[in-house]
Amino acid sequence: MPKIVFDKVEKSFGPVKVLPPIDLTLEDGEFTVLVGPSGCGKSTTLRILAGLETLSGGEIFFDDRPISKLEPKERDIAMVFQDYALYPHMNIAKNMSFALRLARVPKAEITEKVQRVADMLNIGHLLERKPAELSGGQRQRVAMGRALVRDAGTFLFDEPLSNLDAKLRAKMRTELAEMRDVIDKNMVYVTHDQVEAMTLGDRIVVMNEGIIQQQGSPEELFKTPVNQFVAGFIGSPTMNFVEGELLQESDQVWVQGDGYKLPLDAETSARLPGTAPRDVTLGIRPSSLLVDPAAGAPIELKVVVSEYLGAQSVLVTHCGAQELLVETPSDGPIKAGTAQTFGVITREMMIFDKASGLRV
Amino acid sequence: MQTANVNRLTPYLFLAPAAAVLAIALLYPIGYMIYASFLDWNPSQRIGEAEFVGLRNYINLLGDESFRESFAVTLKFAAIVVSLEMFVGVGLALLLDRNIRGMSLLRTLFILPMMIAPIVVGLMWRYMYHPTVGIFNRTLKNLGLEPIPWLSDGDWAFASVIIADVWQWTPFIFILSLAALQSLPQSALEAARIDGATGWQQIWYIKLPLMMPVLVVTCLLRLIDAFKVLEVILVLTNGGPGLSTEILSLRISRTASEFRELGVAAAMSNYLLILLLVLTLGMFLYNKFAETRALRLRAEAEGAAS
Ligand SMILES: Nc1ncnc2c1ncn2[C@@H]1O[C@H](COP(=O)(O)OP(=O)(O)OP(=O)(O)O)[C@@H](O)[C@H]1O
Ligand SMILES: [Mg+2]
Numbered sequence: 001m002p003k004i005v006f007d008k009v010e011k012s013f014g015p016v017k018v019l020p021p022i023d024l025t026l027e028d029g030e031f032t033v034l035v036g037p038s039g040c041g042k043s044t045t046l047r048i049l050a051g052l053e054t055l056s057g058g059e060i061f062f063d064d065r066p067i068s069k070l071e072p073k074e075r076d077i078a079m080v081f082q083d084y085a086l087y088p089h090m091n092i093a094k095n096m097s098f099a100l101r102l103a104r105v106p107k108a109e110i111t112e113k114v115q116r117v118a119d120m121l122n123i124g125h126l127l128e129r130k131p132a133e134l135s136g137g138q139r140q141r142v143a144m145g146r147a148l149v150r151d152a153g154t155f156l157f158d159e160p161l162s163n164l165d166a167k168l169r170a171k172m173r174t175e176l177a178e179m180r181d182v183i184d185k186n187m188v189y190v191t192h193d194q195v196e197a198m199t200l201g202d203r204i205v206v207m208n209e210g211i212i213q214q215q216g217s218p219e220e221l222f223k224t225p226v227n228q229f230v231a232g233f234i235g236s237p238t239m240n241f242v243e244g245e246l247l248q249e250s251d252q253v254w255v256q257g258d259g260y261k262l263p264l265d266a267e268t269s270a271r272l273p274g275t276a277p278r279d280v281t282l283g284i285r286p287s288s289l290l291v292d293p294a295a296g297a298p299i300e301l302k303v304v305v306s307e308y309l310g311a312q313s314v315l316v317t318h319c320g321a322q323e324l325l326v327e328t329p330s331d332g333p334i335k336a337g338t339a340q341t342f343g344v345i346t347r348e349m350m351i352f353d354k355a356s357g358l359r360v
Numbered sequence: 361m362q363t364a365n366v367n368r369l370t371p372y373l374f375l376a377p378a379a380a381v382l383a384i385a386l387l388y389p390i391g392y393m394i395y396a397s398f399l400d401w402n403p404s405q406r407i408g409e410a411e412f413v414g415l416r417n418y419i420n421l422l423g424d425e426s427f428r429e430s431f432a433v434t435l436k437f438a439a440i441v442v443s444l445e446m447f448v449g450v451g452l453a454l455l456l457d458r459n460i461r462g463m464s465l466l467r468t469l470f471i472l473p474m475m476i477a478p479i480v481v482g483l484m485w486r487y488m489y490h491p492t493v494g495i496f497n498r499t500l501k502n503l504g505l506e507p508i509p510w511l512s513d514g515d516w517a518f519a520s521v522i523i524a525d526v527w528q529w530t531p532f533i534f535i536l537s538l539a540a541l542q543s544l545p546q547s548a549l550e551a552a553r554i555d556g557a558t559g560w561q562q563i564w565y566i567k568l569p570l571m572m573p574v575l576v577v578t579c580l581l582r583l584i585d586a587f588k589v590l591e592v593i594l595v596l597t598n599g600g601p602g603l604s605t606e607i608l609s610l611r612i613s614r615t616a617s618e619f620r621e622l623g624v625a626a627a628m629s630n631y632l633l634i635l636l637l638v639l640t641l642g643m644f645l646y647n648k649f650a651e652t653r654a655l656r657l658r659a660e661a662e663g664a665a666s
Contacts, residue, residue, distance in 0.1 A: 086548070086551070
């Protein structure tokens with residue numbers, strides 16, 4: 001399975017620049033997850049890799065071999081399309097087996113493979129139907145099945161589970177995770193789902209407006225995001241951002257804003273360039289706010305809404321005029337409408353430069 | 361209760377005028393023709409005066425050598441012409457379905473022949489086929505080749521007529537196929553490319569099957585038209601030499617005007633009508649059959665699975 005390298009790949013549709021030059025390396029056998037807001041160029045990146053769109057500049061290498069001039073079929077790729085792209089005139093079995101039939105795989109083997117994948121996807125009973133006679137989620141599973149029956153070197157998934165119910169999605173996620181561990185293939189996976197991104201990805205690539213913001217392991221992105229965009233994109237519920245400024249008092253650096261004043265941990269303080277004060281954005285993960293005020297630096301928040309999610313609750317609170325989310329276990333006696341002191345784990349706080357959005 | 365009834369009748373009320381027009385404009389002439397085919401009717405008689413002869417016209421026709429010849433010519437003509445036109449028209453559409461510069465001009469040029477009146481097409485081709493001053497034979501002569509008896513030899517005349525018809529009607533199939541091609545789901549074609557289909561395989565397994573509904577209708581329309589073609593052949597060969605290009609509609613018109621046998625002409629028209637009906641029905645039944653078969657297969661598969 002090839003190592004895939006994007007070398008200054010550019011894409012424009014007419015005057016519209018969708019991808020500025022991007023550099024990206026996907027190691028052999030790696031599961032890469034592309035995330036980013038709608039319209040940021042994820043599908044375009046996949047389609048370029050698949051050979052469905054031409055490059056406007058740069059080159060893609062498979063193991064040092066330039067492939068941008070190759071036809072899709074010469075790239076040994078299977079793909080799940082965001083819009084499914086099923087063959088309307090073929091039944092499900094034919095849809096799933098098309099590539100195998102073209103490759104002249106023996107009939108018995110085709111039947112066996114299709115049946116196995118279809119059963120895994122819970123669509124084994126629909127094999128004789130046409131795509132138009134399926135629900136959206138069923139079609140999506142057929143699209144998935146059509147890729148999975150193949151033995152390609154690289155698999156591209158464009159939001160392959162977006163239309164499934166929670167239970168099926170969890171099941172499919174497990175299947176994919178198993179597949180990732182068992183077979184040695186390159187997989188590139190686009191998703192909006194945090195859980196999918198975090199659980200499946202060996203490497204997550206965060207994109208915004210065509211630009212790669214950061215790439216790395218899920219843990220890296222979660223713990224050391226390079227900027228405010230990545231910090232806000234990774235993690236659920238999303239990170240809280242509040243305005244503030246830094247002040248130096250003797251040895252301690254504080255970050256202070258509307259309704260709070262929190263001490264900065266030594267490690268972050270050490271990284272601060274130059275001298276305070278200056279305007280920053282403070283990032284606090286909802287999970288870094290604890291109900292027990294003694295567990296960290298105190299901060300007083302007014303609880304506005306308590307969203308019950310089962311074992312966890314998400315509290316919507318106000319700190320001055322700004323909104324903060326707090327993630328707590330549900331058993332605490334917290335009522336909406338009360339003001340309460342929470343404890344902040346200060347070493348998990350992040351400071352972002354207000355102007356550039358970069359993390360310090 | 362009362363209103364429900366009225367409501368159910370309302371659509372028919374609105375349909376009534378259209379139904380009336382249809383009945384008068386469509387059914388009356390057909391009925392008239394069917395009735396006339398049972399008569400021994402001379403144009404100098406009024407229809408009431410004509411003698412009723414039952415099926416005699418039909419039976420006589422079956423035994424009539426030249427009618428059978430003409431019927432065969434028509435079948436042969438329609439089959440060859442429509443196959444050629446479908447092949448070339450669809451082929452051109454597949455070839456020209458791409459976005460390069462100048463393509464829209466080329467497409468417009470392609471559909472010009474269809475816009476010319478058939479009589480004019482006939483005259484034009486007659487000049488081109490002219491044994492001495494026609495462009496074809498002049499070219500052949502310049503190249504030092506033997507001239508071809510385009511319209512004076514039976515087999516060549518048949519070929520000439522076919523060439524003219526293919527020239528005029530291929531564009532019809534071309535534009536319909538092109539429209540069908542351009543409305544195909546692009547994503548299915550992309551999927552096929554990913555699945556490893558070559559250009560030919562994309563055409564064969566994706567494009568053609570998806571175009572099929574349009575192609576079937578186009579083919580049927582062309583067949584119906586080809587069975588009724590008249591003007592071009594009338595002008596080019598007038599059915600000759602011998603009976604080599606005397607297609608049925610030409611024979612019908614001659615039976616009515618030259619032989620003055622309106623009843624026989626009507627019976628011939630009915631044979632043609634029956635042929636076309638059989639063709640259309642056959643197509644329809646085949647579709648129905650394929651559909652039910654697919655449904656049955658699926659029911660079996662899902663029954664077995666559950
Ligand atoms: N064929 C095209 N012509 C012009 N612009 C296009 C074309 N395809 C995509 N774009 C533009 O390129 C940008 C990126 O599109 P893309 O489909 O890659 O987004 P995406 O990240 O997949 O979004 P989503 O999450 O909504 O699927 C969008 O702004 C879109 O409008
Ligand atoms: Mg997309």
